[in-house]
Amino acid sequence: MQALLYGHDPLPGIVAVEPAGPGAVTLYRRPIRDGQTGATTSIRTELDAFSPWVLAGAAALPLLSVGVRQVEPLGGSGLDHLVLFTRWADLTKAVAELRARQVDYVSPPSLVSQYLMRRGRTLFGGLAFEDLHRLQLDIETTSLQPEAPEARVLMVALTDNRGIEEVLTDRRNSEAGLLRAVTERIRDLDPDVIEGHNCFDFDLPYLAARAKRQRVPLEWGRDRSAIRVGQRTDRYKVGARLLPTTRVHIHGRHIIDTYQQVQQYDAAGALESYGLKAVVPGLGLERPGRVHVDRANISDLWKRDPEQLRAYSLDDARDVRDLSAVVTPTQFYQTQLVPRSFQDVASGGTGEKINALLIRAYLAAGYGVPPPDQAQPYPGGYTEVRATGVFRPVVKCDVESLYPAIMLHYRIAPRSDHLDVFLPLLEELTRRRLDAKQRMRSASGATRTYWASIQGSFKILINSFFGYLGYGRANLNDYEASRRITTTGQRLIKQVVGWLEERGCQVIEVDTDGVYFVPPREVRDEAAEEALIEAVGSQLPPGIHLAHDGRYLGMLSLKQKTYVLVTYDRTLMTTGSSLRSRRDEPYLRRFAEKATLALIDGSLDDASELYIQTAETIRAGELGAEDFARRESITRRTFENPNLRRLAKAAQGASIGQQITVYQRLDGSLAPTSAYADDEDRDYLLRRLHDMAGRLAVLCPTKAEFDRLFPLLTAAEDPRQRLVQPSLF
Secondary structure, eight states, rough: OHHHOOOOOOTEEEEEEEEESEEEEEEEEEEEEEOOOOSOOOEEEEEEEEEOOEEOOGGGGGGGGGGGGEEEEESSBBOOOEESSHHHHHHHHHHHHHHHHTTTEOOOHHHHHHHHHHHTOOTTOOOOOGSSEEEEEEEEOOOTTTTSSSOOEEEEEEEEETTOOEEEOOOOSSSHHHHHHHHHHHHHHSSSSEEEIIIIIHHHHHHHHHHHHHHHOOOTTTSSSOOOOEEEEEEEEETEEEEEEEEBBBBBBBEEEHHHHHHHTTTTTSSOOOOOHHHHTTTTTOOOTOOOOOGGHHHHHHEEEEEEEEHHHHHHHHHHHHHHHSSSSSHHHHHTSSSSSSHHHHHOHHHHHHHHHHHHHHTTTOBBBOOOOOOOOOOOOEEEOOOOESSSEEEEEEEEEHHHHHHHHHHHTTTTEEEEEEEHHHHHHHHHEEEEEEHHOOOOOHHHHHHHHHHHHHHHHHTTTHHTTTTTTTTOOOOHHHHHHHHHHHHHHHHHHHHHTTOOOEEEEETEEEEEEOTTTTSSSSSHHHHHHHHHHTSEEEEEOOOEEEEEEEEEEETEEEEEEEETTOOOOESSSSSTTTTOOOHHHHHHHHHHHHTTTEEEEEEEHHHHHHHHHHHTOOOOOHHEEEEOOOOHHHOOOOOHHHHHHHHHOOTTOOOEEEBBBTTEEEGGGOOOSOOOOOHHHHHHHHHHTTTGGGGGHHHHHHHHHSSOTTTSSHHHHHHHOOOOO
């Protein structure tokens, strides 16, 4: 079972794998101390034999002649020949030919994945997250575009997880000298990982472009090779979305972008923005005395107060270090299981990770794998809004890991899993996760953090097994199995809803594996809620567990998957964009939050009063530009799309990639907030306020009542003149 999880040849301490010419790879290893936990600080290199490979069927073999070193027949059927090549270039040509002819094959696009998968190894064996040498980097520049005439790197802040905190600056007016100093320092520190916030799409490409301009190679690789910045758009996975990014490679080192990692971490969408300045306080990581400066003033600050700019840049690097310690460990511990590089695990989808685990197991057994089944539709989970309005108190119960539990209880596995590894792998991950959770509960401090990261990494993989069955590129996918699982899940959650209602609960919303409900009056505290849920859950099949998953002061339910939960300390948790969107201006977000609390407290009239007060503030011109400005990212599309003419005009002088804040003027044009002259379009702001209030219309008994409490106003009329004596509600 250990081999299923960690590979059949678990060589410890590998921190990186790189090509070393035809037929070989270089392993960078951090040796484990004998008889101790943890790693040494030294890095040693080893050579190992390796041949690039492709799995293909017999019919494809005639297409694979150039550069083939050996063909090994495998057991099973389908892609049952392992074809070994002498050089990576020959493999690349062969794969291109197979793809052009639409022939099925398996050949991981990364040499690292190929080596680890075939050799039965993974990175970071025997290491803890803290054992990695992680270096954080932040740069300050005169321009956001490295090609701009005024572009220049002013300083580079470096921190690491071993106590280094320093800022390298260009005080002698020599950008080339600064870039050389940074390269020398990175080689001296020799980190395993380089981290930054948006470093794939800003810091590293910017540094590479300026280095090219100055003819200074950034030789940051462990072999002294220069960093490589990809010219084609790459993709990273966040949930079901594939987002564009730039591929950057540094020989022997991994790159982790916390901008990407925090998006994966924030699966619930609790954060309003993923910029560093928003994320750090949003996750409770802000330090007292942290220096803030206006991005637009950096060049001026460099001339006027360089020490403040140094402090600001160093704080940015510290923030990346603290943020990475929160959002990255689960990816690290997944890398100990999945035969891929740390960088690829951090950016890849979970279905690909499960596929890699299964293919590794089949290769180790000398078996081929089938080609993927053609994509087919299958039903989703049971979702329903039973009631809209304001409810209090509210409890949530949740079937823990519903689909994996169904797979294990009903023994649902891919029909093509002839070696029977799918369910045993899921079973072992589940067992180890439960063990890690138990250890976490009884631990504290760093030990608790360790077990929390372990169980979190297991949870991500466990919950990926169902998605794997319906993943179009999975070699063992099975759409019929997906159908069985979802229909079984629908039946079970409907039973839970029925059992709750039999006990006097009012069900508000059901979403696949969770139910929000108002408990009966006799259920007055958390212990009683737990007892109620335990009684309901006892009727489920063995191994399928119904858990208490939250208790709330109230819930504002507007429509399916659109609601606000209010905790007992009056914190708002919003799902859906109706009452919270990153596009909404600050004054609208404040109104929505206060109105929600008023509604939870049972007063539609108080929400109406907040509306009128906000309207009065707008009419009186008492809002600042920061209250009604919205942030826009400037792209090439800004200047090319005719529908964005207003924004393009406001963005004159801005660089591609820059973010600006704009507002709407009285004449309907957009302008940057730096040009604000008490000329905001107040009628527009009042219409936006009315639109926001309109999202609450479902809570009013009639449209006439909504229009009375939340009238559409203009800047020329007194809001209170539009109000009439309220009727009973």
